[in-house]
Amino acid sequence: MAATTTEKKQIRIATRNCGFIDPESLDDYIAVRGYEALAKALTMTPAEVVELVKASGLRGRGGGGFPTGVKWGIALANAADQKYIVCNADEGDPGAFMDRAVLEGDPHSVVEAMAIGGYAIGATIGTVYIRAEYPLAIKRLRKAIEDARAYGLLGKNIFGSGFDFDIELKYGAGAFVCGEETALIKSMEGQRGEPVTKPPFPAQSGYWQKPTIVNNVETFANIPAIIVNGAGWFAGIGTATSKGTKVFALAGKIQNVGLIEVPMGITLREVIFEIGGGCPDGKAFKAVQTGGPSGGALSYKDLDVAIDYESLIARKSMMGSGGMVVMDEDDCMVSIAKFFLDFTMDETCGKCTPCRIGSKRLYEILDKITKGKGTPADLVRLKSLCENIKDTALCGLGQTMPNPILSTMDTFGNEYAAHVKDKKCPAHVCTAMLTYTIDPAKCTGCTLCTKVCPVECISGTKKQPHTIDATKCIKCGACYDKCKFDSIIKQ
Amino acid sequence: MSTIKTLDELKAKRQEILARKAAGNGKTVINVSLATCSIAAGGKAALEAMQDEVAKNGLSGVEFMQSGCMTYCYAEPTVEITLPGKAPVVFGGVDETRARELVTEYVMKGEPVEGIIPVNYERVVL
Numbered sequence: 001m002a003a004t005t006t007e008k009k010q011i012r013i014a015t016r017n018c019g020f021i022d023p024e025s026l027d028d029y030i031a032v033r034g035y036e037a038l039a040k041a042l043t044m045t046p047a048e049v050v051e052l053v054k055a056s057g058l059r060g061r062g063g064g065g066f067p068t069g070v071k072w073g074i075a076l077a078n079a080a081d082q083k084y085i086v087c088n089a090d091e092g093d094p095g096a097f098m099d100r101a102v103l104e105g106d107p108h109s110v111v112e113a114m115a116i117g118g119y120a121i122g123a124t125i126g127t128v129y130i131r132a133e134y135p136l137a138i139k140r141l142r143k144a145i146e147d148a149r150a151y152g153l154l155g156k157n158i159f160g161s162g163f164d165f166d167i168e169l170k171y172g173a174g175a176f177v178c179g180e181e182t183a184l185i186k187s188m189e190g191q192r193g194e195p196v197t198k199p200p201f202p203a204q205s206g207y208w209q210k211p212t213i214v215n216n217v218e219t220f221a222n223i224p225a226i227i228v229n230g231a232g233w234f235a236g237i238g239t240a241t242s243k244g245t246k247v248f249a250l251a252g253k254i255q256n257v258g259l260i261e262v263p264m265g266i267t268l269r270e271v272i273f274e275i276g277g278g279c280p281d282g283k284a285f286k287a288v289q290t291g292g293p294s295g296g297a298l299s300y301k302d303l304d305v306a307i308d309y310e311s312l313i314a315r316k317s318m319m320g321s322g323g324m325v326v327m328d329e330d331d332c333m334v335s336i337a338k339f340f341l342d343f344t345m346d347e348t349c350g351k352c353t354p355c356r357i358g359s360k361r362l363y364e365i366l367d368k369i370t371k372g373k374g375t376p377a378d379l380v381r382l383k384s385l386c387e388n389i390k391d392t393a394l395c396g397l398g399q400t401m402p403n404p405i406l407s408t409m410d411t412f413g414n415e416y417a418a419h420v421k422d423k424k425c426p427a428h429v430c431t432a433m434l435t436y437t438i439d440p441a442k443c444t445g446c447t448l449c450t451k452v453c454p455v456e457c458i459s460g461t462k463k464q465p466h467t468i469d470a471t472k473c474i475k476c477g478a479c480y481d482k483c484k485f486d487s488i489i490k491q
Numbered sequence: 492m493s494t495i496k497t498l499d500e501l502k503a504k505r506q507e508i509l510a511r512k513a514a515g516n517g518k519t520v521i522n523v524s525l526a527t528c529s530i531a532a533g534g535k536a537a538l539e540a541m542q543d544e545v546a547k548n549g550l551s552g553v554e555f556m557q558s559g560c561m562t563y564c565y566a567e568p569t570v571e572i573t574l575p576g577k578a579p580v581v582f583g584g585v586d587e588t589r590a591r592e593l594v595t596e597y598v599m600k601g602e603p604v605e606g607i608i609p610v611n612y613e614r615v616v617l
Contacts, residue, residue, distance in 0.1 A: 010612035019524060019561035019571070020614075030501065031508045033617040039498040097528070104526040105559020136527045140559075152494030160496045228617045258564040261612070275611065 009275050011237065012261045013245050014061070014221040018105030023140045026147040029108040035153050037227035041116045042161040049120040050076055053223070055231035057243030062088055062179070062216030063291060063320040064396070065242075065309040071213060074203035075121040078211040083123035085114055086207065086214045088184060089130035089137070092176040093292030094343060095251040096323030099217035101259050102247075103130070103137035106221065107144035111167060113223035115154065118165045121213055126167040129184050131174050138169065145169075176293075176347035179321075180395050181206075181214040183349065194351045195395035216321065218247055238264035242308035246319065252288075252326040253279045262307075269303040272326060283328035287411070291320025293340040293347075294400035296407025297333065316407040318400065332429035333412040334419055338366040340404040348397060355398030358389040362405065372433040374420040383409060428490050431475045435491050440465035442487035449479035449488065519553045519598055522571040522579075524561040532567035533586060540590035541570070545598075553598065563608055572597060581608045 012018075021028040029035070041049050054069025075083060087110060091099040103110060114126040130138055145167050148154040156164050170188050177183045178193040185207050187193035206212025222244060226234045235243050242264035248271070249259055255277030262271060272278065272285060279285050287297040290307075296317035298305070305311050309319050327336060345359040365382045368374050386402030393399045409416055418424045425433045438449075438458075443465040450458045450466065457473045460466030468479070468488075480488045495501050523529075523538040538555065545553050552575075561569045566583025572593065573579040582593060583606050596602040 008611055008613050012612050012614045015560075015562065016615045016617070018559045019522075021558060022556050023559045024557070027508045030505050031512065033505065035495075035501055036498070036617070039501055043498075101526060101560035101562070134527070136530075150494075152496065159498065159501075225615060225617060229615070256563075256565045259560055259562040 009266060009270055010261055011245050011263050013225050013234075013237075014218045014247050015102060015105070015259065015261050016225065017109065018101055018259075021106065023105055023107055024143050026108065026144070026151060029106070033228060034108050034224075035112055035148075037224035038112050038115050038119075038153065039159050041119055041227055042159050042163055046076055046120045046122060049116065049227075052231050053120070053226065056226045056234040057231075057238070058219065058222055058226060058234065059242065059309065060216060061218035061222070061246065061321065063294070063318060065319060068215060068219055071203055071215075072117065072120050074201065075123075075211040075213050078204055080122075080210050082125070082208075082210050083121055084207045084210060084212040085117045085121060085123045085126045086184070086188070086212060087114055087126070087128040087130075087220055088179060088181065088214050088216045089128055089134070090172045090174075090179040090184060091131065091134075091217070091321060092174065092179055092347075093294075093321055093323040094340075095289075095325045096249045096292060096321055098247040098249050098259060098322045100134050100137050102217050102221050103134065103141055107137075107141045108148065109224055110141070110217055110220045111144050111148050111154070113220035114167055115158065115165045116223055116227060117213060117215065117220070119163050121211065123211075123213070124164050124166070126165060127188065127207075128167060128169050129172055129178070129188060130169060132171040133174050138171070141169065175349070176343070177349045177395070177397050180397060183395065184214060185212060192349070194349045195397070197394065218322070239306060239308045241310055246307070246322060248322045248324045250276050250324050250326065252324075253283065253328040253331070254326040255280050264308045265306045267304050267306055268298060271307070271324070272303070276326065279326065279328040283330060285326070286329050286331055287327045287333065287336075287408075289317075289325040289327070289336065289340070289404065290323070291318035291400075291403070292323045293343045294318060294396065294403060295320045295323075296403040297327070297336065297411065298407075299411040301411065316403060316410060318403070330427055330429070332370075332425050332427040333408040333415050334366065334370055334425075335429050337404045337408045338363065338370055341366055341401070344397065344401045348401075352392075352394040352398060354389045354392040355394065355401065358385060358393070358398070359401055361385060362389070362402065366405070369416070369419045370425075370430045370432070372419070372423045372430065376417075376420050379409070379416055379420060424491075434475050435470060436468050436473055436475065436477070436480060437470075437489045437491070438466050438468055439487045439489055442485050444485055444487070446484070448482050448484065452478040452482045454478065515554065517552065517575050519575060520556060520573040520579075521553060521598070522556045522558050522573070524559070524567070524569045524571075525557040526560040528564060529560070529567050529569065534568040536587055537568045537570060537585045537590040540587040541594050544591045544594035548594065548599065550594075550599070566606075566608055569608065574598070574601060581610075582606045583608045
């Protein structure tokens with residue numbers, strides 16, 4: 001079917017210029033009405049800019065979903081001799097690359113938006129906290145800042161309004177917890193990237209105890225479009241509580257791996273099947289992890305759920321910054337939960353006990369279950385530990401860490417049960433519980449399997465069915481992959 | 492570089508840039524996606540192959556540009572070609588061979604070449 005405008009599922013606002021302009025050319029950005037939003041904002045009062053952003057309904061795209069205009073309003077209301085506006089470019093979710101794409105494809109939109117934010121709250125200094133792992137994004141951002149300065153779009157007396165604003169870069173070493181705003185601020189101050197309790201919120205007391213706004217790259221990228229096109233235009237896209245669009249990085253077992261930007265309220269089915277093209281090789285869709293390691297797995301049962309902040313939280317997941325990792329029938333959900341736990345266990349800053357020790361204990365239980373040594377009592381322990389950590393951890397990292405476990409236990413409880421009761425992994429992933437046998441009816445005795453077996457546990461004479469010695473088998477699967485006659489059975 | 496002090500100056504600057512771009516109309520624009528991931532997938536090799544092919548055939552009126560992520564990770568490297576007076580077309584999976592073919596077949600003769608990626612989004616143009 002030929003695609004007409006109405007059939008197009010994606011609307012590109014935050015990524016409107018990515019792939020269309022030369023990110024290293026300020027002229028290219030000006031050609032697409034770049035810096036007009038800043039010029040327009042400077043003719044308004046800061047309070048009017050804040051009200052406009054509030055009216056648009058824009059919420060934080062880093063995952064938390066706090067209304068951006070409300071946040072700005074708090075910083076505006078807090079009088080101080082110095083305020084700061086910070087761009088959070090510490091993208092660390094496994095499988096997520098939205099922020100990098102925006103910074104590499106359209107850095108000026110972020111620079112312009114930071115200046116607008118600075119004006120709105122009364123900040124003269126903007127800082128981009130960016131991962132040192134993003135060298136190209138850093139290079140293009142630096143060039144954008146230099147060029148904007150050369151044109152007088154950053155610096156003193158911007159657009160003759162008397163407003164001074166400049167941007168500096170600070171490099172993060174790539175710690176996941178530094179994406180949390182209070183840890184990010186600590187890291188900017190040269191301390192260990194450890195979160196502190198809120199309140200006070202950074203908008204009240206942040207960088208060097210001054211009012212500080214931390215917004216995600218994608219949140220900023222929306223701002224110029226909102227200022228130019230108006231709050232009503234933006235609020236007209238999306239759902240009642242979630243306005244605008246969201247950029248997702250579609251990764252994993254999906255045909256069309258890539259970056260997408262869709263209106264809030266689109267269903268998972270539309271994203272996975274219509275935009276993503278479903279799972280490759282005709283495999284069945286099983287689940288999708290949204291919100292990275294802090295999110296949860298949504299399953300086939302959730303396919304018709306409209307994607308917005310509230311509906312995802314209601315399903316024990318979250319919007320997150322926009323990583324979407326798709327899983328098919330060949331994925332074991334216990335192993336997936338273990339994978340994400342492994343990540344958060346590594347990335348916990350260790351400041352609070354529930355997160356530091358809790359992550360380790362959760363991982364140990366999951367590891368035990370995937371090795372076929374789990375008991376039904378372990379499932380009870382796992383769940384109660386998850387709930388305790390959620391209630392007691394200091395920051396978002398710890399509070400959301402159990403999400404992958406809780407959501408998979410909820411939807412794929414039968415898989416957990418199979419692991420602990422039957423000592424079977426239904427998806428045939430957990431090696432310790434697998435057995436390899438040969439179907440004598442199918443085996444032609446070609447001897448290929450004996451040649452690849454690293455421990456020589458397959459025996460038999462040529463042109464006669466072979467057998468596997470289960471006591472010696474290390475379950476590497478080499479024979480299974482090599483057999484041309486599907487005669488090796490993996491159970 | 493002169494600084495821009497008012498909205499009117501910005502708008503004038505924009506008109507000047509647009510006029511300059513319009514003067515370049517009649518040129519073929521080859522836009523290569525060069526984000527980190529596109530470069531890793533071979534975007535630079537595709538760009539160099541096309542530049543080489545353009546030089547080899549002595550073509551004038553071809554302009555190259557780089558851009559960021561074109562969002563089609565599954566089809567990297569991706570290249571967008573705009574022939575004069577025609578809508579831009581994005582090609583995926585542009586390895587060196589296909590890059591040269593794009594120049595000799597699509598740019599030089601306007602012949603259809605495999606690997607066209609259909610547009611599946613509505614883009615907000617300010």
